[in-house]
Amino acid sequence: MSDKAILEYGGERYEFPVIKGTEDELAIDIKTLRASTGMVTIDPGYKNTGSCESAITFLNGEQGILRYRGYSIEDLAEKADFLEVAYLLIFGELPNKEQLEKFHNDIKEESQVDEEMKKILDGFPKSAHPMGVLSSLTSALVAFNPSCVDVASESAMYNSIVRILAKFPVLVAWTMRKKKGLPLDYGDDTLGYVENIHKMMFKRPNQEYKRDRIAIDALDKLLILHADHEQNCSTSTVRIVGSSHAGLFASLSAGISALWGPLHGGANQAVLEMLEAIEADGGDTKKYMAKAKDKNDPFRLMGFGHRVYKNFDPRARIIKKSADEVLGNLGIEDPILDIAKGLEKEALEDKYFVDRKLYPNVDFYSGIIYRALGIPTEMFTVMFALGRLPGWIAQWREMRLRKEPIGRPRQVYIGENHRDFVSLEKR
Numbered sequence: 001m002s003d004k005a006i007l008e009y010g011g012e013r014y015e016f017p018v019i020k021g022t023e024d025e026l027a028i029d030i031k032t033l034r035a036s037t038g039m040v041t042i043d044p045g046y047k048n049t050g051s052c053e054s055a056i057t058f059l060n061g062e063q064g065i066l067r068y069r070g071y072s073i074e075d076l077a078e079k080a081d082f083l084e085v086a087y088l089l090i091f092g093e094l095p096n097k098e099q100l101e102k103f104h105n106d107i108k109e110e111s112q113v114d115e116e117m118k119k120i121l122d123g124f125p126k127s128a129h130p131m132g133v134l135s136s137l138t139s140a141l142v143a144f145n146p147s148c149v150d151v152a153s154e155s156a157m158y159n160s161i162v163r164i165l166a167k168f169p170v171l172v173a174w175t176m177r178k179k180k181g182l183p184l185d186y187g188d189d190t191l192g193y194v195e196n197i198h199k200m201m202f203k204r205p206n207q208e209y210k211r212d213r214i215a216i217d218a219l220d221k222l223l224i225l226h227a228d229h230e231q232n233c234s235t236s237t238v239r240i241v242g243s244s245h246a247g248l249f250a251s252l253s254a255g256i257s258a259l260w261g262p263l264h265g266g267a268n269q270a271v272l273e274m275l276e277a278i279e280a281d282g283g284d285t286k287k288y289m290a291k292a293k294d295k296n297d298p299f300r301l302m303g304f305g306h307r308v309y310k311n312f313d314p315r316a317r318i319i320k321k322s323a324d325e326v327l328g329n330l331g332i333e334d335p336i337l338d339i340a341k342g343l344e345k346e347a348l349e350d351k352y353f354v355d356r357k358l359y360p361n362v363d364f365y366s367g368i369i370y371r372a373l374g375i376p377t378e379m380f381t382v383m384f385a386l387g388r389l390p391g392w393i394a395q396w397r398e399m400r401l402r403k404e405p406i407g408r409p410r411q412v413y414i415g416e417n418h419r420d421f422v423s424l425e426k427r
C-alpha cells in the first residue's frame with residue numbers, strides 16, 4: 001500500500017505523506033496543504049482531525065479499548081492506585097516504590113494553599129456552581145504562584161506539576177465544604193493521596209475522621225477511570241491554551257470550563273438530575289425513551305452516546321459493576337440505580353439507540369456512586385475534573401516538551417464581501 005495520499009484538484013495532483021501510529025492508525029499529514037494548494041480543510045467538531053501526535057492514551061472506539069501508556073484501563077482500575085496512574089500518565093512509566101514515594105513527598109511539600117485564597121472563595125455566593133468556583137480558584141492560583149507560568153525547563157515544569165497536584169484537591173474540598181457550609185480544612189500529610197482528599201472533603205469539625213475503605217477505594221477507582229481520554233474537548237482546550245505558553249494553571253482553568261458543559265463532563269450531573277426527574281415523574285422510563293427519540297423534543301438520554309465509543313465505553317462497564325458493589329457494601333438501596341438499569345436495558349434493545357450505536361458512557365453510572373458517597377450532585381463534575389487532572393497535566397507537558405506551535409485553526413469565511421461604510425445618519 002502506498003504511504004502517500006493523492007489529492008487531485010483543478011487539474012493538479014498533490015501528494016501528502018500518510019503516517020502510521022503504533023496501533024496502525026493512519027493519518028494524512030497535511031502540514032503542507034495550504035502552502036502547496038492554497039486550500040484548507042473544513043471539519044466542524046474536528047471529527048476527522050488529528051490535532052497532535054501523542055504517546056499518552058490509546059483508545060479504539062469500535063473495539064471499546066482504552067489504555068494509558070499501553071496499560072489497559074481494566075488492569076489499572078483493578079491493580080493500581082490513582083497516584084501511580086497520575087505518575088504513569090505524566091511521566092510515561094509506572095513508578096517504582098522510591099519514585100512513587102518521592103513524588104508523593106514532593107506533592108505533600110506543596111499542599112498548602114495561600115490563606116488569601118479563602119477570601120476569593122468567600123466572595124462567591126453559596127449558590128455558585130462549584131465548576132465556576134473551581135475554574136476561578138485554579139486561575140487565581142497563578143497570582144500566588146507566579147513562578148509556575150514561565151516553565152522553560154523540565155524541572156520548572158515538574159515544580160508546577162507537583163504544586164497543582166498538591167493544591168487542586170484542597171480547592172476541590174474547599175469548594176464542596178463551602179457548598180455544605182462546613183469550615184475549610186487542610187489535609188493530613190500522613191494519609192494516602194486519595195484518602196487525604198476524602199478526609200478533606202468529609203471531615204466534620206466536631207467528629208474524628210473515620211477511614212472509610214469502601215468509599216476511598218471507590219473514589220480511587222472513579223478518579224482512575226476519568227484520568228485521561230486523549231483529545232477530548234477539555235483536554236484539547238488545555239493543550240490549545242497551553243500552546244500560547246499561558247502556563248499550566250491558566251490552561252487547566254480553561255479546561256475546567258470546557259469540562260463544565262453538559263455535553264462533556266457536566267453529563268454526570270445531568271444524568272443524575274434526569275434520573276431523579278424520571279423517579280419524581282413516577283419512574284416511567286418508556287416515556288423518557290420516547291422523548292429521547294422524538295426529534296422535536298430537545299431531551300436527550302443523558303449518559304448515552306459518545307463521540308468515539310460506538311460499541312461500548314469500557315469505563316462504563318467497570319463503573320456499572322462498581323456501582324453495584326459500592327451500594328451493596330454500603331448497604332444502600334437506591335431506586336435511581338434501578339431506573340438507570342431499566343433505561344439501559346430498554347435502550348440496548350431499542351432500534352433507535354442500536355442503529356445510532358448509542359451506549360451508556362462513563363457518566364451514566366458515576367453519579368450514582370458519587371451520590372452514595374455523599375457527594376452533592378453539583379459537585380459531580382468537579383470530581384471528574386479532579387480525576388482528569390493528571391491527564392490534562394500529561395497532555396500539557398507533552399505539548400510543551402514537543403514544542404508544539406500555537407494552536408490556531410483556519411476557517412472558511414462565509415460573511416459579507418467588502419462593503420462601503422454607511423454613516424450612522426444614513427442607516
Ligand code: ACO
Pocket residue numbers: 262263264265267292293299300301302303304305306307308356358361362363
Ligand atoms: N439521546 C438521544 N439521541 C442521541 C443521543 C442521546 N443521548 N446522543 C446522540 N443521539 C442521536 C442524535 O440525535 C443523532 O441522531 P440523528 O443521526 O438522527 O440526527 C445521532 O444520535 C448522532 O448524535 P451526535 O450528536 O451527532 O453524536 P456526537 O458524536 O456528535 O455526540 C455526544 C456525542 C455529545 C456525547 C452525544 O451522544 C450526547 O449529547 N450525549 C448525551 C450527553 C452525554 O452523555 N455526554 C457525555 C459524553 S462522555 C464524556 O464527556 C465524559
